[in-house]
Amino acid sequence: MLGDSHSLSAWHPEAALCRNDGQTLNGAINKGFETWLAPFDMAARIEGSGIEKLRTYFGNIDIRHHICRLYEGPDIVSETRKLVKRYFTELDRIKELYDIKEIEVVAALPIENISRKLPKTGYHKGKPYWGSWDDRDTAVQIFNAVCRGLCERLEGYTFIEWPNHFKNENNELDFAYMERPQSVHISPEHYMWSI
Numbered sequence: 001m002l003g004d005s006h007s008l009s010a011w012h013p014e015a016a017l018c019r020n021d022g023q024t025l026n027g028a029i030n031k032g033f034e035t036w037l038a039p040f041d042m043a044a045r046i047e048g049s050g051i052e053k054l055r056t057y058f059g060n061i062d063i064r065h066h067i068c069r070l071y072e073g074p075d076i077v078s079e080t081r082k083l084v085k086r087y088f089t090e091l092d093r094i095k096e097l098y099d100i101k102e103i104e105v106v107a108a109l110p111i112e113n114i115s116r117k118l119p120k121t122g123y124h125k126g127k128p129y130w131g132s133w134d135d136r137d138t139a140v141q142i143f144n145a146v147c148r149g150l151c152e153r154l155e156g157y158t159f160i161e162w163p164n165h166f167k168n169e170n171n172e173l174d175f176a177y178m179e180r181p182q183s184v185h186i187s188p189e190h191y192m193w194s195i
Contacts, residue, residue: 002036003057003106009186010057010106010160012193016040024066025058029086033094041098051098055160056091057106059083063139064184065124068131076131080139084146088154095156105151107144107161109186110173111136117182137171160192 001011005021018036020028028035033056041051062083071079091103111133118128129136144161151159168174179185 001055001057002033003055004061006060006109006185007057007106009188009191010055011191012055015053015055022061023058024061025083025087026062026066028058029090033090034097037094037098051100053102053104054094054098054100055104055106058087059108059143060184063108063111063136063143064129065127066130067139068129068135069125072135076135076139077142080142081146084143084150087147088150091157092154100156102156102158104158104160105147107147107159108140109162110167110171111140112173112175112178112184113170116175116178118184119182122184133172166190 001007001015001017001019003010003019004023004025005019007017007019011017011019018040020036037051037054044050044052063080067076067080067083087105091105094100095103114129114133122128124130131139144159148159148161151157166173166177177186177190179187
């Protein structure tokens with residue numbers, strides 16, 4: 001499992017976890033995923049295999065703090081698509097580099113209601129998020145749709161979605177599934193491996 005601070009919620013107990021708090025997808029692509037995967041690949045090869053399956057979970061930080069800060073209107077859609085295409089280009093490169101058979105991509109979370117109070121540790125440039133709820137929701141919808149489509153078309157890829165019941169009647173991430181009292185993360189009792 002490779003991802004940002006959200007990755008623990010999508011981790012499964014049989015896997016190693018490489019959680020990188022504050023790591024954006026954009027920054028991870030720029031560094032190259034092998035920055036984190038090389039030690040895991042070496043350890044797996046010592047045990048007689050390699051990395052056979054990789055689950056990745058990035059994008060929530062990019063959507064919360066960067067896409068809508070840097071872009072407006074239709075550019076939110078086009079730039080989100082570009083980010084996902086870069087994501088999959090990096091995944092393809094890593095898949096070939098380490099001869100990974102299976103790659104799983106975890107969906108970005110729905111956007112919670114803006115009334116949720118967040119700890120200052122979740123702020124960027126003094127703000128808890130950038131852009132309107134609608135703009136960030138658009139970015140999530142595009143991010144997930146492009147990821148889903150690419151996973152369906154590419155061999156060895158699987159898209160992992162969050163349950164629909166995580167959304168309330170307003171299509172927001174329901175506070176009931178979020179870590180208490182204040183957080184942007186899923187609450188531990190709702191982690192993928194516990195549901």
